[in-house]
Amino acid sequence: MKKNNAGWTFKISTFSAVLLIFLMLDACKKDDPPVEDRDDDLVAIPYNPKSYTIPKPEIFPEVPVPPDNPVTVDGIQLGRRLFYDPILSADSTQSCATCHLSSGSFTDNKDVSTGIDGIAGRRSSMSLLNVAYVSRPLFWDGRSPSLEDQALRPVEDPIEMHNTWANVLDKLKTHASYPAYFRQAFGITSRKQITKELAAKAIAQFERILISSGNSKFDRYLAGDPDALDDEELDGKLMFFDEGGLLGLPDAQCFHCHGGITNTGFSFFNNGLDSVASLNDFKDKGRGEVTGNINDNGRFATPTLRNVALSAPYMHDGRFNTLEDVVEHYSKNGKGVSNEDPLIRQLGFPIPGTNPVKYSGLTEYQKKAIVKFLHTLTDIDFVNNPDINNPF
Amino acid sequence: MKKLLLSGMLAAALFFAGCDGTSDPALPPSSDFTVTFKALYDGQTLEKFKSYDYDTYKVNFSRFNTFLSDITLLKGNEEIKISDIEWVDFTPDSAFGNLTVSVPVKFKNVPDGDYTGIRIGYGVKPELNAKRPNNFQSTHPLSRENEYWLGWGSYIFNKVEGKADLDNSGAFGTSLVYHCGSDAVYRTYTFNTPIQVEQGAAATVEFDLKKLFTINGSWFDMKIPANQFTSNDVGNVIVATILMDNFDAATTVIQ
Numbered sequence: 001m002k003k004n005n006a007g008w009t010f011k012i013s014t015f016s017a018v019l020l021i022f023l024m025l026d027a028c029k030k031d032d033p034p035v036e037d038r039d040d041d042l043v044a045i046p047y048n049p050k051s052y053t054i055p056k057p058e059i060f061p062e063v064p065v066p067p068d069n070p071v072t073v074d075g076i077q078l079g080r081r082l083f084y085d086p087i088l089s090a091d092s093t094q095s096c097a098t099c100h101l102s103s104g105s106f107t108d109n110k111d112v113s114t115g116i117d118g119i120a121g122r123r124s125s126m127s128l129l130n131v132a133y134v135s136r137p138l139f140w141d142g143r144s145p146s147l148e149d150q151a152l153r154p155v156e157d158p159i160e161m162h163n164t165w166a167n168v169l170d171k172l173k174t175h176a177s178y179p180a181y182f183r184q185a186f187g188i189t190s191r192k193q194i195t196k197e198l199a200a201k202a203i204a205q206f207e208r209i210l211i212s213s214g215n216s217k218f219d220r221y222l223a224g225d226p227d228a229l230d231d232e233e234l235d236g237k238l239m240f241f242d243e244g245g246l247l248g249l250p251d252a253q254c255f256h257c258h259g260g261i262t263n264t265g266f267s268f269f270n271n272g273l274d275s276v277a278s279l280n281d282f283k284d285k286g287r288g289e290v291t292g293n294i295n296d297n298g299r300f301a302t303p304t305l306r307n308v309a310l311s312a313p314y315m316h317d318g319r320f321n322t323l324e325d326v327v328e329h330y331s332k333n334g335k336g337v338s339n340e341d342p343l344i345r346q347l348g349f350p351i352p353g354t355n356p357v358k359y360s361g362l363t364e365y366q367k368k369a370i371v372k373f374l375h376t377l378t379d380i381d382f383v384n385n386p387d388i389n390n391p392f
Numbered sequence: 393m394k395k396l397l398l399s400g401m402l403a404a405a406l407f408f409a410g411c412d413g414t415s416d417p418a419l420p421p422s423s424d425f426t427v428t429f430k431a432l433y434d435g436q437t438l439e440k441f442k443s444y445d446y447d448t449y450k451v452n453f454s455r456f457n458t459f460l461s462d463i464t465l466l467k468g469n470e471e472i473k474i475s476d477i478e479w480v481d482f483t484p485d486s487a488f489g490n491l492t493v494s495v496p497v498k499f500k501n502v503p504d505g506d507y508t509g510i511r512i513g514y515g516v517k518p519e520l521n522a523k524r525p526n527n528f529q530s531t532h533p534l535s536r537e538n539e540y541w542l543g544w545g546s547y548i549f550n551k552v553e554g555k556a557d558l559d560n561s562g563a564f565g566t567s568l569v570y571h572c573g574s575d576a577v578y579r580t581y582t583f584n585t586p587i588q589v590e591q592g593a594a595a596t597v598e599f600d601l602k603k604l605f606t607i608n609g610s611w612f613d614m615k616i617p618a619n620q621f622t623s624n625d626v627g628n629v630i631v632a633t634i635l636m637d638n639f640d641a642a643t644t645v646i647q
Contacts, residue, residue, distance in 0.1 A: 061537055064530035135536070136485050242624035243543035251624050256571075260525065260537025267485055291488035295441045339441065342454065342553045342567035350617055356558060356566050357617040 039190045042183040049187065052076060054132070057214025059222055059261055063132045069148060069201045071208060074184040077391070079206030081181065082199055084390045087171050088154075089116050089161035096154065096203065097390065099125040102383045105307035106210060111318025115159040122284055124318040127311045129382065130262045130304050132208040140300045140316045142268060143290045147204035152196060165196040172199065210388060212262070212306055213381035221376070222261065229376055236373025239366060250348045250362065252330070252370055257302045257343070263377065265302020272334025272344040273315060274298060279339060286316065295339050307382065309375045323371045331362040423591045425474065425502040427463070431456050431482035431492040432600040438492040440483060443557070443564075444602070447611040450557040452564055453601060456492060457481040458550035459533070461513030461520065462580070465587060467505060474499040477520055479533035502589050509584040512597070514639045515549030518575045544626045546573040549636070552601065556614050568614060569621040572632040581640035587647050595647040604642035607634060 050073040054063040065071055082088065083096045099113045100106040106128035113125045123140050131138075137145050144150040154160040155168055172178045172194050179191035186198050212219065218237070220228035229237060238244030242251035257269055268287040276282055279297045288297035300316045314320040320329065334344035348360035362370075382388075431438040433453070443450045463475040475497070482492040515521075516534065525537040539548050549572045555564035587595055605612040612634065613619055622632045 059524075059526055061525045061528070061535050062530045064535075133537070135538070142485060241541075241543045245623075245625045246627075255541075255543075256569075260540060261542070262537060264538075266536075266538040287485075293488055293490065295490060296488075336563060336565065338564060339454075342555055342569050345567055355615070355617060357620070 037192070039192070041190050042179055043189050045180050045183045047183060047187040049074065049185075052209075054209050054211060056211045057219055057223075059219070060212065060214070061133065061261070063208065063211060064135075065132075065208060066146070066148070069204060071205050072185065074181070075186070075202050075205040076209055078178075078181045078185040079202035079204065080388070080391050081178075082203050083206050084392060087175070088163065088168055090163035090167065091116050094161055096151075099154075099160075100128050102385075102389050103310070105129050105310040105379075105383060107311040109312060111313050113160070115157070116162050117159070119159045121159050123316050124313065126301070126303050127307065128207055128210050129306050129379075130211055130264050132211065133260075133262045133264045134266070134304075136266050136268065136301060137290075138301075141286050141290050142301055147207050148197070148200050151200035151203040151207070155196075168199070169194060169196060206388075210382075212379050213385065215381040216306070216379040217376035218373075219379075229373075232369045233372045233376050235366070236369035236371070237376070239370055240373055250360070250366065252327075252347055252362070252366075253343045254305075254330070254370070257341070258305045263305040265304065268296065268299040268301050269341045270298045270334075270337060270339045270344070271300070271302075271330075272337070272340050273319070273329070274337070275335035276337055279337070284317065298337065298339065305374060306377050307379050309378045310383065323374050324367070327362075327367045327370050327374075331367060421504045422501040423504055423589055423593055425499045425589050426496050426594040427499065428494050428496040428594065428596045429460075429480045429482075430494045430596060430598045432598050432602075434602040435600065437494075438482065438601060440490045440492065442490065446556070446602075446605070446614070449560055449615075450564070451554055451568065451614065452556075453552065453554035453568075455483050455551055455553040456599075456601070457483065457539075458514070458599070459516045459539070459547060461515065461517040461578075462511070463499075463513075464511040465502070465507040465589070466509045466511060466582065467507045471511075472503055472507075474502055477516065477533050479536065479539070504590050505588075507587040507589065509582055510587060510595070510597075510645055511580060511582045512643070513578065513580045514636060515572065515578040516547040517578060521546055521575055521578070541571075541573055543624070544573050546575070546626070548573045549577065552604070552635075556620070558615055566614070566620060570631065570635060571622050572629075572636055574626050574629060574632075577629050577632045577636040579636045579639060581643065583640075583643065583645040585645040585647060587645075593647075595645060598644045598646065599639070600642050600644070604635060604638055606641070607638055 052071045052073050054071060056063055086092045086095045088095060094116050099108045101108055107125045112123055113121045115121065126140065131147065136142060138150045144153060155163050155165055173191045179194065182188055182194050182198060185202055188194065217228045235244065235249055238247060239249050239252040240254040242253060242255060257265060274282060279294045282298040285297040287299040288294060309323065312321060314326050320326045331347045333346040334340040346359040347362050351358045351360055433444050438453060438456065440454050441452050443452055458480050460478045460480060462473060463478065465472040465474060478497055480495045482495065484493060487493045520534060523534065525535050525540050528535040534547065541548055552570040554568045556566040556568055557564045558566050619631060
């Protein structure tokens, strides 16, 4: 009996202890913060950043990377997901890629872009090809100093994604996958540490890898294949780079603003699009809206001409539908506005005996040759690169 | 023993804390030396789009930048090169106003002393001009592919752009585009301005566009169409040569 009593006592004691432990554990659970509020909810996820050397054609300059946002494999992958994910917009219908489609060389092929509320913006989306090389401030008006800053802006623009970063961060922090991706990209230990700045850094890392493949006809020509361009394309190239004088070809002056191997614009110009009575009369003041300097009114950033045949329509407001329209515009005089760039004037050869000097204009062949050369900048391998397309 | 050890450590710490590049008795004293580059017109800070009197007509300017090579301080037969290459942009997009910006460049660890002058290369010296932007890291001045002319196989040494109002109508209808480049027009000039380098030392190098376009006391005639631009033919550097030959007259070194 005694033995039995002891057995029961033991069983009751054991049961009590187990019950106590359960109760304690339950109490602990109630006291623990929710996983999203903990400071270390992501530490179990490995963080092994692998630096990434951005591939580029040999003849291209080194891709500039800011020291405070080194490019990593996981950073790029996170940026790519964010770029293509409509989670950034208020109604989850638009992503960065809505206005920057790879098929359009990261433009949307519209005269002006339309946001989630169906409101049309004022300007055409700019190509992101080789954007890492752009040394001037970004956007048509240069309102943003860097890719990291630029990536912050469309989210809260009322005619673009019309969202708030607070909303975006809420969605990212409670998302099933993004906290882990941020951990892998930036080493954060908690989803609470996800910030808009980190999101922008990731998007900037992805945008920085949008570099030409080096397989366009022009690239093959530059790499030493003289047959890559036919005679007409070569004539266009000579005029584009002002190299054809000895061959009887006029200078088209294009390269002054679209210079270098990447043909990426480096500054802001009034390229003679609009006739205005005074510099205050530009419908879109462009760079002047940012600087407040009247002499900057009507000046806009020069975009890259790489893949220009895929990125119609052209100019900041998409007013020209074809490259023929563009070349026709540049072959004529500007509008005589005081801040027009000095290189905006009728093309062709000087007409002897005219002073101020007048120019002959371009022949139809010359215009066609320039357009044909612009087509040699087409880089299909770039737009088809699976590494830069939609990961979802 | 502990006291002895602590004293030794303290002495060593004080000894190492006292060491820097300028106080090492094995090295001559040196200082950071700042040269500020400025763009002027007729002695005043150059202002973009401002109408300037020029001969019997008016001119304005909208862009001015230049490469400078082998900036070297001179002291008798001694030469101290303080820079291989600099790119100086007086009209950067980051400047919101019309006044051209001054460009200060700090040269580190320049040996202290009294120098008799400074030598400056105008443009990109041939050794570097033989290279291309892709030969340089992205932070290097010569990585600027927009300052490289494929057709010439040369960097664009400098750009001066503007317009002229040749008939004083108020309309600046004549474009002025001067882009100099190619080894043939690279120039070096020496300025015998005493320069003292010591802690906090600075000097100023001014480029005056009025002086640049004043050739041997006469205006460079912009009414002549061929004088309104530098030729794009690398075999025709007539205007570029005139300007590059005159950059010494346009330069003033001050300390």
